Amino acid sequence: MTSLNHEGRVLHDGLSKKIMSADQAAAFIKNDMNVGMSGFTGAGYPKAIPAALAKHMEAAHARGEDFQIGLLTGASTATECDGVLAEANGIKWRTPYQSEPALRKQINAGEAHYFDMHLSHVAQQSTIGFYGKMHIAVVEVSGILPDGRLIPSTSIGNNNAWLENADKIILEVNAQQSLMLEGMHDVYNDIGMPPNRKPIPLVTPGGRIGVPYLHCDLDKVVGVVLTNSPDRNSKFADPDECSNKIASHIIDFFHDEVKKGRMPENLLPIQSGVGNVANAVLAGLQNSPFENLTGYTEVLQDGMLDLIMSGKMTMASATALSLSPDALERFNANIEELRARIVLRPQEITNHPEVARRLGVLAINAMIECDLYGNVNSTHVMGTNMMNGLGGSGDFARNAYTSFFVSPSVAKDGAISCITPMVSHHDHTEHDVMVIVTEQGLADLRGLSPRQRAKSIIDNCAHPDYRPMLQDYFDRASDTAGMQTPHILDEALSWHQRYVETGDMRIKKSAYKIAV
Known part of the structure; x- marks a missing residue:
């Protein structure tokens, strides 16, 4: 039932009277609001x-007036x-989290704050x-039931929290989202709040512990906007030799x-x-002897969908x-x-440490670089961007x-090594990183001291x-x-500095001693 009209989408009498244009709804959002x-x-x-x-x-800017908002989402959105x-x-x-080039440029220019x-x-x-x-929440849904329950669309993210926390709510009802998403x-x-948080009673990836709908205080809904637009996710490139x-x-x-x-x-x-590497791993599982796989993740991509449809993954x-x-x-x-084989949950549950550990x-996950000892940078290019x-x-x-x-061992046609003496930004310490993988090989770091890790990473993961x-x-x-963790402090980040100055991390062999 994937009709592209809004018949049967807004079934609550009170909310149907609040249907308005996007322009009218946007007028509720003012300068300096948190959305x-x-x-x-x-x-x-x-x-x-x-x-x-x-x-x-x-x-507003053309009139010389300020108009900016604080923006919270689940993760990245789209153009x-x-x-x-x-x-x-x-x-x-x-x-x-964000991934939009225009916003990234403003963040790295210091024009927008990003935490x-x-x-x-x-x-x-x-x-x-x-x-x-939180002054206002803007949430896409697939439909609104007669009693005001909301059928979520292709993501939940933080929507349940936004609906609870916001003073006012605007709902976008998108006819491109299948009504068969219901359920x-x-x-x-x-869950509750500290000091009285409760255990999350989820013991299998496919377990159901909540309800299939979002709820909100209907009195907070100030507008309902009807849309008919698809999510804008591009097709990932086919796995290349490196990813494979x-x-x-x-x-x-495994x-x-x-x-x-x-x-x-x-x-x-x-x-x-x-990303492409993640999809390549999932594609590789498609051709492996492993059966009855399960997934517990935050984003279900093409590769995992293919595993489910082929029967390789049960849930x-x-x-x-x-x-x-x-x-x-x-x-x-x-x-x-x-x-019946895919469950979409709030990200507070999908990403909760308690459930992941259980x-x-x-x-x-992907990385930008790691160092000799297994510390990982997954966010910043050359430490600052x-x-x-x-x-x-x-x-x-x-x-x-x-x-x-995981990462290719080099970037920029070999001008950057993704294995460096010291990472230029720390996101994951060596204590959280068990296995490093590049196209060169795999370094199992479990149970190794820092110096042992260095040998394994150099021998197995670094580009020749x-x-x-x-x-x-x-x-x-x-x-x-x-x-314990050998470093030459005045050289530890010299590779990054050399790239910034010359466009290449490599130096001539005559400039360093090759250990024999």
Whole structure:
């Protein structure tokens, strides 16, 4: 039932009387307000109000008036949300995650404040009031039932928290979202606040502990806007040779862990970050002998959908469906079956450390770089420029049964080594990183001292062009510094500085001693 009109979408008499244009609804949002918007990794974000709001902002700026907002979401949105608001110079501050080029440019130019944080923390910190009052929430839904219950769309994210915390609410009812999504969601709100928080009674990836709907105080709803626009998720590139090699190393590792009795034959619940490498790993599992897999992740991508549809994966839990147009078409064509095998939850549940630790997730996330000792930078380029954000990687990595961080060994046609003496920004300390994987190989860091980790990372993960440089640095550091974690402090970040100055981390072989 995927009708592209709004018949049967707004069934509550009172809310049907509040249907208005996006322009009228956007007028409720004023300068310096804090606004919670739906959306998680390009799914379920508002489609009409951000554009209308951007026009109001541009008109105010033309009159010489200030008009910026604080913007909170679940994670990244899309050009129609983050993009248009950034282009209108309308974002004063932003949290917790973004990926829009226009906004990234403003963040790195110091024109917009951005505080990056663990996704599992956002709902509680907003509810407590760490970010100030939430003046208004703008939330996309698939439909509104006669009693006012809300059918969520392709993501939940922090929507339940925004609906609870905001003084006023605007709902976007999107006819592009299938009404057959009803029943796929599991909204659990009974956690409580410290010092009286309750355990989360979720013991399997597919367990249901809440209700299929979002609820809100209907008196807070000031407007309902009808939209008819799809989520804007691009198709991921097909896995390349590098991604396939990384995937192969991880799958070989899984085989070895099962053989040693460290994991069951159907593995443990898989958490997979966003991107081509993650999809390559999932594609590799498609062709592996592993059966009856499960997923417990924050974003369900094309690769995981394919595993479910093929029968390789029996159940998956996420907070958003971040599907390419082709995959979304397959999803909608098979939604009757899929909604029994996919559960969408609030991100406070999907990303909660308690649940990740209980289920024993296998956390596979991307990195920008790691250092010789396993510290990982997943957010900043050359230590200062934000890429996208931390996302949920920290929620899962610290609490995983096994945490993997993956990357090609080099970037920029070899001018940058993704294995460096010291990371230029720390997101995940060596204590949270168990396995590093590049196309060169896999370094299992479990049970190793820092110096042992360095040897494993250099030998298995570094690109051959950089391996002698890394070994030279490590040997000289071991000769002159403390032996627990050897570093030459005035050289530790010299590779990054060299790239900033010359465009290449490499130096001539004559400039360093190759240890024999």
